[in-house]
Amino acid sequence: MSNRTDPNLPDLTGTVALITGASGGIGAGIASRFSASGAAVVLHYRRGREAAEDLADQLRADGGQAVTLGADLTDDAACHALMRQATDWQGRLDTLVDNAGIQPVLPLPQMTADAWRHMLDADLTSAVSCTQAAARVMAGAGGGAVVHIASIEGTHPAAGHAHYAAAKAALIMHARVAALEYGPAGIRVNAVSPGLIHRPGIEQAWPEGVRRWQAAAPLRRLGRAEDVGDACVFLASPLAGWITGHNLVVDGGVTTHPTW
Numbered sequence: 001m002s003n004r005t006d007p008n009l010p011d012l013t014g015t016v017a018l019i020t021g022a023s024g025g026i027g028a029g030i031a032s033r034f035s036a037s038g039a040a041v042v043l044h045y046r047r048g049r050e051a052a053e054d055l056a057d058q059l060r061a062d063g064g065q066a067v068t069l070g071a072d073l074t075d076d077a078a079c080h081a082l083m084r085q086a087t088d089w090q091g092r093l094d095t096l097v098d099n100a101g102i103q104p105v106l107p108l109p110q111m112t113a114d115a116w117r118h119m120l121d122a123d124l125t126s127a128v129s130c131t132q133a134a135a136r137v138m139a140g141a142g143g144g145a146v147v148h149i150a151s152i153e154g155t156h157p158a159a160g161h162a163h164y165a166a167a168k169a170a171l172i173m174h175a176r177v178a179a180l181e182y183g184p185a186g187i188r189v190n191a192v193s194p195g196l197i198h199r200p201g202i203e204q205a206w207p208e209g210v211r212r213w214q215a216a217a218p219l220r221r222l223g224r225a226e227d228v229g230d231a232c233v234f235l236a237s238p239l240a241g242w243i244t245g246h247n248l249v250v251d252g253g254v255t256t257h258p259t260w
Contacts, residue, residue: 010237013038021100023048029225073126143186179245195251
């Protein structure tokens with residue numbers, strides 16, 4: 001019997017998806033869409049335990065299966081322990097979504113080596129470690145899917161985000177290399193690059209940026225966390241069974257806007 005609550009989504013009933021950074025806005029949106037597709041979801045958090053548990057309660061109330069697990073993903077051993085715990089929950093792990101990360105703003109002339117390393121550890125190295133750990137599980141079970149949450153800044157830089165843009169560019173390339181190396185084990189690896197995603201209060205905190213985005217994007221709106229989630233569900237599903245090493249841009253078309 002299917003646990004899917006949204007008939008518009010592929011049916012992932014019987015599968016298990018781990019979403020890192022699930023206590024935040026985009027992570028919660030991704031987890032919600034996986035749950036709506038019928039997947040059992042593992043909600044990873046680092047500091048946001050209460051938010052992750054609230055989300056798990058909500059998903060279970062809607063008929064889904066969810067569990068929360070905490071880990072510091074900048075610790076390689078913790079990444080491997082997280083994958084073991086996630087697999088032990090239902091006896092399998094089918095999908096990993098590497099969503100956890102940070103996005104501080106810091107002008108390049110003031111950027112220290114420590115700030116640079118901190119960003120790469122949080123947004124890049126953590127995903128690499130999680131992918132290696134998940135691939136060990138998936139390879140022994142006939143395959144699976146990994147989705148990196150990158151950003152359009154991985155190909156379109158922004159001032160104050162040199163470290164963030166570099167990390168996301170590397171994450172996109174890592175997905176391609178991982179797809180190449182893990183493909184023979186039946187593991188597909190892709191990236192999703194979101195544009196500007198709505199969060200509460202963004203219109204007040206950055207009114208000019210929101211106006212500029214809406215004017216530039218052909219679809220004339222900000223993205224929703226669920227838009228990113230739908231892309232991830234698609235890439236994890238059999239519908240994307242011959243798609244690997246791809247970067248799926250989910251930006252409302254803003255990167256089609258000419259700059260001249």
